[in-house]
Amino acid sequence: MPDIxxxxxxxxxxxxxxxxxxxxxxxxxxxxxxxxxxxNFAHADFVTLGGFAAxxxxxxxxxxxxxSIVVALFTGALLGYLINLTxxxxxxxxxxxxxxxxxxxxxxxxxxxxxxxAFGPVPYQxxxxxDETIRFGKIFFTSQSLLVxxxxxxxIAGLYLFMKYTFTGKALRAISQDRxxxxxxxxxxxxxxxxxxxxxxAMAGMAGAMxxxxxxxxxxxxxxxxxxxxxxxxxxxFGNMAGTIIAGLxxxxxxxxxxxxxxxxxxxxxxxxxxxxMLLVKPTGLVAEKKEENV
Numbered sequence: 001m002p003d004i005x006x007x008x009x010x011x012x013x014x015x016x017x018x019x020x021x022x023x024x025x026x027x028x029x030x031x032x033x034x035x036x037x038x039x040n041f042a043h044a045d046f047v048t049l050g051g052f053a054a055x056x057x058x059x060x061x062x063x064x065x066x067x068s069i070v071v072a073l074f075t076g077a078l079l080g081y082l083i084n085l086t087x088x089x090x091x092x093x094x095x096x097x098x099x100x101x102x103x104x105x106x107x108x109x110x111x112x113x114x115x116x117x118a119f120g121p122v123p124y125q126x127x128x129x130x131d132e133t134i135r136f137g138k139i140f141f142t143s144q145s146l147l148v149x150x151x152x153x154x155x156i157a158g159l160y161l162f163m164k165y166t167f168t169g170k171a172l173r174a175i176s177q178d179r180x181x182x183x184x185x186x187x188x189x190x191x192x193x194x195x196x197x198x199x200x201x202a203m204a205g206m207a208g209a210m211x212x213x214x215x216x217x218x219x220x221x222x223x224x225x226x227x228x229x230x231x232x233x234x235x236x237x238f239g240n241m242a243g244t245i246i247a248g249l250x251x252x253x254x255x256x257x258x259x260x261x262x263x264x265x266x267x268x269x270x271x272x273x274x275x276x277x278m279l280l281v282k283p284t285g286l287v288a289e290k291k292e293e294n295v
Contacts, residue, residue: 006138011256017145019252020152021214024207025222026229026236026244027159028200034176034239035196038097041104042083043204043229044222045111050076050205051212051221052119055126065129069151069209076205080197083107088197089190115219126212148210155203156245163241172196176239228268231275237285246286 025047032040053075054068063071087107091099130143163169172192174182183189208222215221232251236243251271258270278285 003138007260009139011260012253013139013141013145014259015253015256016249017141017148017252018255019249020149021207021211022225022229022232022252023156023245023248024152024203024210025225026232026248027156027241028203029229029233030236030239030241030244031159031196031200033233034241035172036193037239038100039104039230040197040200041101042107042111043200044226045108045115046076046079046201046204047208047211047222047225048115048217048219049079049111050208051126051217052115052124052208053205054209055124055212055217058126069206072205072209073202074205076208077198077202079205080201081194084194084197089194092193112219112223119217119219121218123216123218126217128213131213144213148214151206151210155206159199159203160241168192168195228271231271235275235278235285237287240285240287243285243287250286 025043028046029040029043032038032043050072054065054072057063057068057071058065087103088100091103128144128147130147132143133140134143134146163173171182171187172195174185174187175189175192179189204222207225211221211225215224228251229248232247233244235251236245236247251274254270254274255267258264258267262270
């Protein structure tokens with residue numbers, strides 16, 4: 001097999017792995033925006049704390065890494081539930097859309113500094129037991145990368161089926177289309193908004209558990225992916241799940257090939273150049289926002 005073909009396949013695999021992680025994080029942002037028409041700036045910290053929950057479960061408790069992903073899921077879900085219950089929900093009841101948005105910034109600062117106080121600034125090396133290298137000729141990837149793709153794909157597929165075919169998922173889509181009419185039809189908006197935040201936060205926690213072995217863990221680890229995740233949501237089309245998935249994989253591939261040919265130092269330059277071009281050429285994103293198709 002020619003070297004250029006090997007290289008293309010190798011970088012495509014690398015891009016898909018990172019793209020899956022980006023999609024896991026970005027879908028939470030998309031879900032919240034699609035249902036609530038709101039941006040959650042604290043989403044990055046759910047990624048970070050999910051990663052730390054998985055790390056300490058493995059290192060201190062001696063638990064299995066696969067089970068640590070479940071622990072990170074529940075950690076993210078619990079954080080999302082508690083923060084919504086104590087901060088976001090009371091602010092939404094006042095009818096001011098700006099206050100919950102500002103509150104997400106405050107919660108992010110609070111969680112980051114709390115993590116800094118608890119864990120310190122020293123990076124934590126999260127080693128996965130799935131570090132075996134799988135080779136097909138000159139093409140190789142680790143079993144951790146394969147695990148990331150399997151878990152992310154299963155989660156994304158599960159979310160799609162949930163939103164498409166369950167009564168609760170259809171109710172969430174109804175709220176995203178017309179909250180007032182959905183309320184008149186007896187749909188419990190408070191519960192479904194809470195559920196939206198819990199699902200999004202749980203996915204962020206899972207992403208943190210899978211991101212930990214790829215990057216070192218710090219109190220600001222989530223920030224390394226959240227900015228790109230915001231870019232992915234915009235490139236894909238704000239609030240659209242299909243667009244977010246396509247954009248996430250696209251950004252992962254761009255990052256892999258940019259690293260190969262231009263160096264890692266210009267990754268952000270290329271990604272955000274794409275974002276600016278998209279805003280200029282097609283501001284609606286890859287998949288234009290349609291309320292009936294959102295989330």
